[in-house]
Amino acid sequence: MIVDKLAETILTGENVGFFLGVPVEEETPIGEVDGSNKDFYVNNPPIFPRSCNDLTVKPEDVTVTVDGEAATVSTILFNESEGYAEGFSLASAPDTGDSVKVSYVEEMEPFLAQDVTPDVKQDTKEVSILNESAKITSYAGTTITLKSEQILSKNGLEQFRKLMYYKVGETTGAEQYKFRDKPLNLYGYTVYHVDGETLGRFYFENVKLKPDIPGGKAGDNLSFTLEMTVSDTPTLVIPKV
Known part of the structure; x- marks a missing residue:
């Protein structure tokens, strides 16, 4: 590995952040269950990248069930202004009256x-x-x-x-x-x-x-x-x- 040492940027405290993730189990997400809506939002964003193998949140970082059966998460929804993960889209819309539950990890920057x-x-x-x-x-x-x-x-x-x-x-x-x-x-x-x-x-x-x-x-x-x-x-x- 060859680098120009004199051109290197020295890292300081402002270049490091520390975050914790708190598991949230079987939460009822925010979103209409009307047979057509596929987009739902968690109650405690941001979502933590639970798989711990990427720099962003992916569908496998949330677990969703509809009436107790596993549902397929197609995409993660991000806050447009802040950029953090706040929800998810399902591959198919739950039927009216279905019970939708989501398990994920809530991200927080402590204190x-x-x-x-x-x-x-x-x-x-x-x-x-x-x-x-x-x-x-x-x-x-x-x-x-x-x-x-x-x-x-x-x-x-x-x-x-x-x-x-x-x-x-x-x-x-x-x-x-x-x-x-x-x-x-x-x-x-x-x-x-x-x-x-x-x-x-x-x-x-x-x-x-x-x-x-x-x-x-x-x-x-x-x-x-x-x-x-x-x-x-x-x-x-x-x-x-």
Whole structure:
């Protein structure tokens, strides 16, 4: 690989983004079920690229059923002004009165991230062998974690609810939520970009998020830390040249 080092663009914090994906199961999408309409929209856009193998959302990233039977998604619908995936078109229109359900992953850019720090540790062992003074290093499993320092914003508690809590009740004017005993199985990716060009993404599957509660002190922003473990091997996706 030959590059002109002096012409290289140095990447900074403004060139990286961090996103999480929260699974949504069996949601009733927005759209008329009248025997002719094929276009439907999710209630919680954007849609996350669940397959984790491309730089955009594809039909296989959503699962749709009509009256409990699998339906074919022909295309993904994107928001014209913002460019994010917000819905889908079916190959054939559901009949009037049919029950349409969609499962997908909701994408969110959590809070106001100050940094994101991936950490990879691999188990190693030094092995001695007969008739040799040198040692061989054997490599075993890896442990991957993600850590992100965050500042709490106005809508932050709503993201806390989706990421860490489950509903236990409601009153006339409020809803109650409790910590999840077991964390959700999330998705995530870091994206690297320069001047509107996407350089690539690192996708993370089977992400578990440690619960936290924001704190602060006088004169400072309210802050907290997102600490995550990653069970699967990350996938690097880059544009075709």
